[in-house]
């Protein structure tokens with residue numbers, strides 16, 4: 439055993455390393471390094487172990503030669519005291535090392551999880567790490583780029599000589615202040631959340647968001663704990679469903695080879711009516727009759743439950759055997775497992791029923807503001823008839839119906855048209871009607887009929903098409919319809935509707951009959967906080983000035 443001493447006069451609170459450092463400082467060059475130092479907790483002494491007797495004696499002498507340090511050599515009464523303390527110290531060290539290792543591993547894992555969470559969050563909300571005010575600035579820059587593109591493409595196609603003033607000098611187009619989102623609605627705002635069912639990177643069944651791409655042979659999904667734009671209630675339902683699916687005997691649907699069953703989960707909710715509508719998509723071709731019945735029963739048991747302040751308005755089971763990515767609204771057949779096939783939303787104090795497969799604006803408080811922009815654009819123009827084109831559940835027409843005497847809507851989705859008719863009824867509106875058709879198939883006839891009101895009607899055409907805009911014949915019908923002197927064009931993808939806008943604005947010619955329109959103002963409505971998307975509301979007026987110049 440190596441020789442040891444007990445050194446008295448040490449600070450009670452000091453730890454091994456601090457004692458060693460202090461001794462080194464006090465004894466300077468002459469200090470003799472011990473092989474081990476043990477400072478028991480809260481004791482005024484420490485144990486020192488030396489390599490041999492010689493070293494130990496040198497150290498003892500050093501202490502005795504420096505009485506001013508008030509250190510004394512004590513006796514080690516209990517022979518095992520040092521060993522016991524050493525054992526304790528080694529155990530403690532091991533425990534510390536283990537804790538550090540565990541902490542590091544946990545931390546490393548957390549880093550990986552956090553990175554994954556972050557990637558997923560960025561996928562669904564690419565701007566969520568950017569200050570909201572900067573997001574709006576970025577979007578305004580994008581909107582101004584659209585205006586610039588509109589100008590350049592107009593001139594490129596038609597030459598400067600035919601370009602109206604407002605094209606040559608786009609400062610004449612008024613860019614209104616952006617309609618921003620109130621602070622409390624900037625996160626977790628989606629009223630419709632769609633989840634894909636597949637396997638995650640751990641090969642577990644997961645109800646999450648696509649991270650791979652089917653084209654690249656990667657069908658995988660991940661579920662984040664939090665997603666910046668998905669509400670907590672939707673995440674809760676997705677989690678609950680995932681737990682159920684992980685012990686289901688049926689597999690997720692494989693979008694490449696068509697095997698498996700489970701496809702999608704869609705959760706729609708209203709914070710205003712507190713209603714929930716849940717739709718599950720499957721491929722029932724891979725189930726026999728009994729299995730299908732079993733799934734229906736199990737889903738009812740799983741989802742027919744309480745959801746805090748929300749209540750389940752409807753539960754639907756949709757079937758599709760199509761390969762490739764799902765479209766939540768498309769199904770080959772749909773079965774109502776519980777309740778209704780729609781839920782109710784409140785927009786600008788109007789009741790709006792929305793079917794499971796009907797379009798709705800994804801941010802209700804911002805939808806109020808979008809529709810208010812449209813209402814304001816109709817004010818002071820003596821509009822007598824409003825054409826609600828691509829009307830969805832009739833919402834825009836309904837919201838302007840208090841101030842315009844006649845609303846005619848056109849919409850191709852049958853469920854949406856059914857909703858619209860119901861919505862006209864539940865809001866006691868007698869001045870609204872909807873034609874269930876593609877706009878391009880009926881617009882010419884509608885435009886012709888409207889001509890009979892020529893002179894008596896001030897028409898406002900409001901277009902709110904999908905991202906890609908409308909076909910040219912729709913534009914032509916609107917252009918050539920006398921009486922339509924005002925257009926509101928709502929777009930969720932403004933760069934994609936530049937062509938439509940140019941077609942509306944080209945000066946009259948043999949090809950472009952009737953005077954063109956002029957872009958008067960444009961308003962950005964931030965319908966998609968934390969993402970780069972936004973709605974643009976373009977307001978156009980018939981430009982009779984251009985007509986007279988050309989005639």
Ligand SMILES: C[S@@+](CC[C@H](N)C(=O)[O-])C[C@H]1O[C@@H](n2cnc3c(N)ncnc32)[C@H](O)[C@@H]1O
Nearest residue numbers: 797799828829830849850851876877902903904
């Ligand atoms: C962006 S949504 C707008 C819906 C509605 N205006 C709203 O604010 O809720 C576009 C709508 O256009 C409909 N649609 C798409 N193509 C159409 C077409 N060619 N003719 C008529 N409706 C169409 C879709 O079914 C959808 O309801």
